[in-house]
Amino acid sequence: MAFRYKINILSALKDAGYNTxxxxxxKILGEYTxxxxxxxxxxxxxxxxxxxxxxxCQPGDLLEFVPDDTAEESGK
Numbered sequence: 001m002a003f004r005y006k007i008n009i010l011s012a013l014k015d016a017g018y019n020t021x022x023x024x025x026x027k028i029l030g031e032y033t034x035x036x037x038x039x040x041x042x043x044x045x046x047x048x049x050x051x052x053x054x055x056x057c058q059p060g061d062l063l064e065f066v067p068d069d070t071a072e073e074s075g076k
Contacts, residue, residue, distance in 0.1 A: 003063045009037040016054060
């Protein structure tokens, strides 16, 4: 994976008043998206847009690029 989260998204949501129970009850995000945050998998652009709006930040505040070792080995 070439990108990873700089922050713990679920902790940041909790700090903003969005615990997982509220997120599920109000159908703000789906269970798959919540699980993606737990497993450090990327989510949709729509979800990133919502997070940036909620946290009043830029995508670069949430994500960072991490070079893929296999890309370096293959000369890409």
